[in-house]
Amino acid sequence: MNTADIAEALAADDKITKTQAKSLVDGVFKAIAEAATKGEEVSIPGFGKFKIQDKPARTGRNPATGAAVEIAASKKVAFTPAKQLKDAVNG
Structure with missing residues (x-):
């Protein structure tokens, strides 16, 4: 499973567009990466x-x-x- 698959599953479950879901998934991973960069x-x-x-x-x-x-x-x-x-x- 990759980010596109996760976004597609999220879009189907929450009745949002795939573009919106992809943006959400990317945002979550970006937030995790930023926290890790800070050592959090x-x-x-x-x-x-x-x-x-x-x-x-x-x-x-x-x-x-x-x-x-x-x-x-x-x-x-x-x-x-x-x-x-x-x-x-x-x-």
Whole structure:
């Protein structure tokens, strides 16, 4: 499922145009991305949480040569599903 599919489902459920639904879906994802850029946690009850995790610098290996490579510290966005979502997925 992609954003167009989500927008189409939203349009059908809420009796709005696909263009309006696409705008809403894009707005939600934009808001989540902006919050993540600021380092904020986004919590959606019944769905889950998006939060920023710091990944420390580390030494890795080049798989082609086996040479040691320094991997810089970075941040990643992690998603933790809510219990309701886990339960729905697992039956």
